[in-house]
Amino acid sequence: MTATPRQLVLDWPHAPSFAREDFLEAAGNSQALKTILAWPDWPTRTLMLIGPSGAGKSHLATIWARQANARAVDAASLTRDALGELAEAKALLIEDADRSGADEAALFHLVNLARERGVDALITARAPPDAWGLRTADLLSRLRLAPIVELGAPDFELTQAVLVKLFNDRQLAVDPALIGYVALRIERSLDAARALVAALDREALARGGPVTRAMAARLLRDEDQQAP
Known part of the structure; x- marks a missing residue:
């Protein structure tokens, strides 16, 4: 079976914004x-x-x-x-x-x-x-x-809102159902959300296609396997 071609991805820095308007209240x-x-x-x-x-x-x-x-x-x-x-x-x-x-x-x-x-x-x-x-x-x-x-750990609603913002910041259009799927399974941490969105962005660019649920599931599964 022919492997899906992957594009070269330049890992440009994407620093989080700490502006007041980017702080999501919950x-x-x-x-x-x-x-x-x-x-x-x-x-x-x-x-x-x-x-x-x-x-x-x-x-x-x-x-x-x-x-x-x-x-x-x-x-x-x-x-x-x-x-x-x-x-x-x-x-x-x-x-x-x-x-x-x-x-x-x-x-x-x-x-x-x-x-x-x-x-x-x-x-x-x-x-x-x-x-x-x-x-x-x-x-x-x-x-x-x-x-x-x-400050409490991010709840489900805040995690969803953070994921939407992170995807929007990278101009990534994703299905709302994918947001809910990821929010239920990801570690409740803003850092974890940033890391996963960045990984999905790189994977989508490498494949030359959209971010998919299968892609998110694979990355989340890999994270679980690497956890101590």
Whole structure:
């Protein structure tokens, strides 16, 4: 049997948009969105944004950082040498504060400096501070003072809406039934949705045809087989 010819596919970068208009509001994130957009009328100078991977923390944090003109720093790469410059910022976004490798002393001093200088700060993490396994008791006590805003994992409706937007962004026309089929089977994560749509786009381009349910089923089956 003759194999279906495949076209050469150039893997152009397709970065996700973190613009406000691209944040899809749903039951699991509406309260967090409302709270973040209420800045600068927060109850305290520091808020903590908590949610599982792929829930939209980076998108929501980026919306706030642009609004507040905040300096962003990844907690895992934070060093004490950078504290002076960071503390001069008018607002701070500290991302993934629960990631391993973070310098607890540097994070403690940065949180203290922000508090002393009246700097607004948004801290993102996957879980509340008590679940991070922190060794620095003073850091834990400081972080416990920050009110927590939670993002839930995307539900079925949000997953569908995200898939529609991702396909539209790539100018891919797909059957609505395929959207529902994928949304029922995919991991409830915005990152997983982006990865699958990108894979379907590449496969459709290589085959020179539309995205099909059979194509999606094969990719989802391959993902299941590769899972540990």
